[in-house]
Amino acid sequence: MQVDTRCLRNDSISANSNSMSNQINHKELCQWLTAIATQRDKEAFTHLFHFFAPKIQRIAKSKGNTDTQANEVVQETLGNVWRKAHLFDGNKGAVTTWVYTIMRNVTFDMLRKVKSNKEDTLSEYIWPIAEAGHIQESDFTDHLANKRLRAVIEKLPENQQQVIKAYYFMEMSHDQLTVHLNLPLGTIKSRLRLAISKLKAQLGESNDQTSS
Amino acid sequence: MIKHHPKFELLQSFVNGELPASLSAGIAIHADMCSGCQEKISELTEQLSYASFEEAYLDNPMVEEAGTLHNADDVNFDQVIAAITESNDIDVVEPKIEKNITFKDEVYSLPSVLNNMVLGKTANIGKISRARIQLDENEIHSSLLHIEPGGSVPEHTHNGFELTVLIAGTYSDEAGEYEAGDFIMLDKQHQHHPISEQGCLCFTVANDSLHFTQGINKLLNPIGAFIY
Numbered sequence: 001m002q003v004d005t006r007c008l009r010n011d012s013i014s015a016n017s018n019s020m021s022n023q024i025n026h027k028e029l030c031q032w033l034t035a036i037a038t039q040r041d042k043e044a045f046t047h048l049f050h051f052f053a054p055k056i057q058r059i060a061k062s063k064g065n066t067d068t069q070a071n072e073v074v075q076e077t078l079g080n081v082w083r084k085a086h087l088f089d090g091n092k093g094a095v096t097t098w099v100y101t102i103m104r105n106v107t108f109d110m111l112r113k114v115k116s117n118k119e120d121t122l123s124e125y126i127w128p129i130a131e132a133g134h135i136q137e138s139d140f141t142d143h144l145a146n147k148r149l150r151a152v153i154e155k156l157p158e159n160q161q162q163v164i165k166a167y168y169f170m171e172m173s174h175d176q177l178t179v180h181l182n183l184p185l186g187t188i189k190s191r192l193r194l195a196i197s198k199l200k201a202q203l204g205e206s207n208d209q210t211s212s
Numbered sequence: 213m214i215k216h217h218p219k220f221e222l223l224q225s226f227v228n229g230e231l232p233a234s235l236s237a238g239i240a241i242h243a244d245m246c247s248g249c250q251e252k253i254s255e256l257t258e259q260l261s262y263a264s265f266e267e268a269y270l271d272n273p274m275v276e277e278a279g280t281l282h283n284a285d286d287v288n289f290d291q292v293i294a295a296i297t298e299s300n301d302i303d304v305v306e307p308k309i310e311k312n313i314t315f316k317d318e319v320y321s322l323p324s325v326l327n328n329m330v331l332g333k334t335a336n337i338g339k340i341s342r343a344r345i346q347l348d349e350n351e352i353h354s355s356l357l358h359i360e361p362g363g364s365v366p367e368h369t370h371n372g373f374e375l376t377v378l379i380a381g382t383y384s385d386e387a388g389e390y391e392a393g394d395f396i397m398l399d400k401q402h403q404h405h406p407i408s409e410q411g412c413l414c415f416t417v418a419n420d421s422l423h424f425t426q427g428i429n430k431l432l433n434p435i436g437a438f439i440y
Binding site for chain 1: 228237326329350
């Protein structure tokens with residue numbers, strides 16, 4: 001089952017953290033988040049919300065925020081979780097770590113707004129999301145092949161790059177793509193087909209064995 | 213090889229989001245070039261996240277109360293959930309943009325953390341050029357500092373702290389040679405005279421002016437606040 005492989009690492013985090021009365025079920029958190037990413041599952045989001053909201057509220061208050069500010073941190077952080085769920089990779093780290101980085105960024109930008117009256121949301125530049133909590137990333141990636149693939153993709157026309165990157169690198173579904181790019185499904189599919197045939201021609205069919 | 217790294221405490225505050233934007237950017241620039249610190253940051257993030265969401269609550273007598281957290285009067289969780297899930301929009305990560313910056317006809321690629329920051333006009337004194345980064349952090353000033361080949365900053369101490377992250381090129385002072393990626397944090401106790409034979413570009417953060425210490429250069433003290 002696909003959901004299980006996505007959460008393997010989170011499962012092992014649960015198994016390894018033997019500390020005292022540690023009750024956090026990392027695998028369950030990861031499955032909820034995966035359900036949000038792949039099915040926009042509101043029930044899963046509700047579970048996740050009830051798990052994190054009181055904790056985030058408490059942390060925010062312990063850092064000297066008012067009740068209103070603390071609630072803002074809760075809403076902003078979990079709003080981000082809903083909108084960014086597809087960017088989470090369960091094989092790179094725990095859901096708790098990922099949510100922590102989002103909470104940290106939200107808090108940082110809010111504080112900057114209060115102190116310097118700046119709304120420049122610098123957090124995403126200081127802590128780029130792609131790098132958030134990436135540990136042991138290099139285990140299964142073939143850097144050379146990746147580099148070559150990326151170089152070839154960069155040569156595609158802009159509109160084909162867009163669908164290829166969104167579909168394969170960010171794992172967006174056809175439906176998400178139609179909504180996001182505001183294009184009919186047919187156009188998305190034909191752009192993908194076109195881009196893939198160009199990639200095949202560039203890289204040679206021999207590279208295709210893994211995906212067939 | 214990079215020899216100068218942020219102290220552990222500084223990395224910890226960085227991960228926790230407690231540092232001002234200027235110092236956070238300095239650490240981000242360094243970590244971008246230093247895989248060792250990158251790894252430490254990942255580990256610290258993991259540890260701090262566990263500490264935040266797990267251990268902090270276990271021995272806390274308030275835990276009982278947490279279960280009955282004021283969902284009712286403070287904020288209605290169901291309403292918040294409904295408001296968030298109303299929209300099906302998702303965030304897309306924008307591809308990294310490579311920006312360049314030019315000082316005296318030398319083109320440098322700008323560290324990506326600075327992409328979104330506003331740069332002031334470049335000011336020049338001799339072989340030194342400086343562009344302020346407009347972060348509006350009161351007494352803390354951040355700049356890009358360029359030294360042309362053969363240029364130097366007169367011997368000085370610092371009235372506050374002075375952070376230099378070397379982006380490109382090399383420079384040296386009494387304490388040794390520095391190269392791209394080095395993270396050099398100095399304070400009042402340090403007196404130095406940086407020289408760059410081949411030229412360099414630095415990201416600098418200081419919370420007060422420089423204090424020039426020698427002979428005729430003392431006359432420069434009014435402009436000490438200008439350079440950094």
